[in-house]
Amino acid sequence: MAARHKSVETRFYEDRDRVLRALRNCDRRTFLKLSAATMGAVMAKGLVPPHTFQLIEVANAAVDKNWGTHGAQGSAPFRFAYISDAHLYERTLNQRFIRAIVKAVDDVNALDPQPDFVLYGGDLAQLGSPGQLETGRQILGNLKAPVKMMVGEHDWFLDLGEKWQELFGPPTYSFDWKGVHVVVLQSVYEKDFWTARKMTPAERMQTVAGLDNAVQSRFEVGDAQREWLKNDLAKVSKSTPLLIFSHSPLYKYYRPWNFWTEDAEQVQAILKQHEKVTVIHGHTHQMLFNQIGNISFYGMLSTAWPWPYAPEGLPKLTVQMNRADPFDQFDGCGDGEFTARTDQLVDTVYNLWDRNPVTVRADYLVSGGKVDRPPAPQFASY
Amino acid sequence: MRRKSGIVTVTAALVAIGLVTLRYLAAADPTGVAQAQSSLPAHSVPSASRGAVVVELCDGVTHTEVKGLKPGQQMTRAQALAVTGQLMAEWRRKHPDRHWVLAQNDQASPSASSPENPARGNIAGPGETANTKSQQGDTYASFHERDFKVWQAQTDAFVNYGNQVFHSAKLLGSTIGVSCDMCHPNAANTHPETYPKYQEQLQRVALLRDMIDWCIENPIKGKTLDPNDPKMRALEAYILAQRKGVALDYGKH
Numbered sequence: 001m002a003a004r005h006k007s008v009e010t011r012f013y014e015d016r017d018r019v020l021r022a023l024r025n026c027d028r029r030t031f032l033k034l035s036a037a038t039m040g041a042v043m044a045k046g047l048v049p050p051h052t053f054q055l056i057e058v059a060n061a062a063v064d065k066n067w068g069t070h071g072a073q074g075s076a077p078f079r080f081a082y083i084s085d086a087h088l089y090e091r092t093l094n095q096r097f098i099r100a101i102v103k104a105v106d107d108v109n110a111l112d113p114q115p116d117f118v119l120y121g122g123d124l125a126q127l128g129s130p131g132q133l134e135t136g137r138q139i140l141g142n143l144k145a146p147v148k149m150m151v152g153e154h155d156w157f158l159d160l161g162e163k164w165q166e167l168f169g170p171p172t173y174s175f176d177w178k179g180v181h182v183v184v185l186q187s188v189y190e191k192d193f194w195t196a197r198k199m200t201p202a203e204r205m206q207t208v209a210g211l212d213n214a215v216q217s218r219f220e221v222g223d224a225q226r227e228w229l230k231n232d233l234a235k236v237s238k239s240t241p242l243l244i245f246s247h248s249p250l251y252k253y254y255r256p257w258n259f260w261t262e263d264a265e266q267v268q269a270i271l272k273q274h275e276k277v278t279v280i281h282g283h284t285h286q287m288l289f290n291q292i293g294n295i296s297f298y299g300m301l302s303t304a305w306p307w308p309y310a311p312e313g314l315p316k317l318t319v320q321m322n323r324a325d326p327f328d329q330f331d332g333c334g335d336g337e338f339t340a341r342t343d344q345l346v347d348t349v350y351n352l353w354d355r356n357p358v359t360v361r362a363d364y365l366v367s368g369g370k371v372d373r374p375p376a377p378q379f380a381s382y
Numbered sequence: 383m384r385r386k387s388g389i390v391t392v393t394a395a396l397v398a399i400g401l402v403t404l405r406y407l408a409a410a411d412p413t414g415v416a417q418a419q420s421s422l423p424a425h426s427v428p429s430a431s432r433g434a435v436v437v438e439l440c441d442g443v444t445h446t447e448v449k450g451l452k453p454g455q456q457m458t459r460a461q462a463l464a465v466t467g468q469l470m471a472e473w474r475r476k477h478p479d480r481h482w483v484l485a486q487n488d489q490a491s492p493s494a495s496s497p498e499n500p501a502r503g504n505i506a507g508p509g510e511t512a513n514t515k516s517q518q519g520d521t522y523a524s525f526h527e528r529d530f531k532v533w534q535a536q537t538d539a540f541v542n543y544g545n546q547v548f549h550s551a552k553l554l555g556s557t558i559g560v561s562c563d564m565c566h567p568n569a570a571n572t573h574p575e576t577y578p579k580y581q582e583q584l585q586r587v588a589l590l591r592d593m594i595d596w597c598i599e600n601p602i603k604g605k606t607l608d609p610n611d612p613k614m615r616a617l618e619a620y621i622l623a624q625r626k627g628v629a630l631d632y633g634k635h
Contacts, residue, residue: 089558089559093557093558093559094558094559094560095558096558096560096601096603126559210549210563211563211564211567212563212567212568213549256568257567257568305564305565305601306565307565307567308565308566308567308570308571310570311570323571324565326565326596326597326600326601327583327600329601381571382573
């Protein structure tokens with residue numbers, strides 16, 4: 001008879017067995033680390049036997065790679081890196097942006113241990129040409145870890161995604177990873193502004209490439225994709241943590257620069273039904289974070305150039321990065337990492353080039369800014 | 383044999399005297415200048431009698447004869463005033479409903495402010511009667527609402543040219559496809575109000591144009607512009623226009 005319902009005791013012993021098997025499989029160094037960690041935890045908690053369940057909790061947290069998809073308390077923690085917004089021209093024209101993305105690839109390849117995967121955050125090309133996309137694909141091909149691609153508006157609007165899909169597959173997809181459900185969206189669709197103006201594809205792309213012209217439409221996820229999202233998430237339990245990768249922020253920051261998703265509220269309404277949601281977005285080229293209800297938002301850095309902070313609409317929780325030094329090509333730019341924790345929240349490290357890295361923890365966001373505040377800037381924007 | 387004496391159009395003379403700026407003869411018709419090219423009034427005045435010169439107004443019709451004046455001879459000032467006054471009186475008689483504004487007789491100097499127009503003094507707008515009880519001879523007081531509009535349009539056109547250059551890698555001469563707006567959307571983060579200031583990286587006190595030139599040379603990889611280059615001036619104009627209302631704060635880092 002299939003054990004549809006397992007008692008608490010059964011589950012406890014199954015988890016315990018799993019830990020002990022993992023412990024038997026680990027090498028000497030890991031075992032010593034584990035013992036030290038558990039001893040530390042026991043002393044810190046002032047525990048006296050027979051509280052052995054707590055020891056397993058600690059061992060569970062320490063053994064990350066050897067663990068299965070689900071721990072006793074939640075998911076296994078894992079790390080992934082990101083490179084975003086490279087805005088490449090072809091090698092013959094512009095070496096500067098190429099040098100920057102290669103620097104990011106070197107950064108990620110130097111990580112030890114390697115991340116589970118690398119998210120590419122969108123805007124691989126500057127003007128969406130096949131040559132630019134090919135150049136980007138070649139360079140990202142040097143990454144050791146597997147790459148998950150996400151599309152940005154600079155990749156899309158020359159040929160409405162034709163070359164992108166040929167190189168990288170569908171722009172919208174989802175997958176599960178170590179107990180987390182990951183969704184990658186195409187959140188830079190725009191309502192047609194080019195047909196009435198009789199624009200050529202190049203003119204359309206040039207228009208979208210300009211941040212501050214009012215001609216283009218605002219970004220949106222769109223009705224069809226929201227339907228897809230609803231159906232995709234219907235299969236996922238509400239307690240499974242969600243990781244949403246999106247190029248536009250999925251909230252409303254500054255409309256004139258398209259730091260904006262027009263149907264943000266509707267997308268958030270779908271997402272917030274799940275208990276733990278983290279949105280990771282590109283496009284804004286700055287240190288940026290926000291919390292709306294139970295959804296945490298992190299903006300990724302660009303490798304190519306930093307955007308200044310918008311004159312209004314900056315989320316209250318965002319602690320600005322220092323103003324970029326224009327005399328340093330890499331200042332205000334960089335790459336970064338995310339850690340999906342055992343408690344299913346997500347931390348990030350902003351690996352700012354030529355500056356100290358900045359860690360932003362989920363605790364800061366979820367507490368509404370009360371704990372773990374990131375370091376303050378010396379030179380905020382003005 | 384009737385000889386046509388020199389028919390002297392006095393437009394230039396009148397402007398030189400500075401009495402009447404005849405462009406205002408167009409009065410309420412702002413497009414008059416453009417149309418004037420195609421439909422100039424044909425002057426159909428009678429020829430002068432012996433020993434006299436016909437002086438005509440630019441409407442091509444009104445005229446008067448000045449006796450005792452030989453062709454090519456200058457009038458005395460008093461004579462000229464009398465003649466032109468006569469012509470204007472004749473014109474006014476013929477056009478009683480047309481409003482003739484003597485710019486010089488417009489309201490007082492800008493320093494005399496009123497509740498309605500604190501900055502402009504009491505300059506008369508189109509259609510308003512001038513207050514003849516005003517100070518005479520001020521340069522600024524001679525200007526009209528329409529002048530301010532023309533100047534603003536010129537300035538905006540120049541700022542707009544700067545806007546174009548700011549957003550165009552090609553016009554900036556970039557060899558790597560980079561334009562200013564990539565780091566400075568709407569000229570954000572240019573803070574022109576903080577110059578002059580010592581710029582460590584340039585090892586000198588910098589003005590806004592020095593930073594613009596540095597950016598053109600480095601992130602944009604184009605050739606630096608001469609300060610008097612129309613593109614440089616237009617870029618400055620555009621950047622400054624975006625910071626209207628922000629207090630000057632030179633030296634701020």
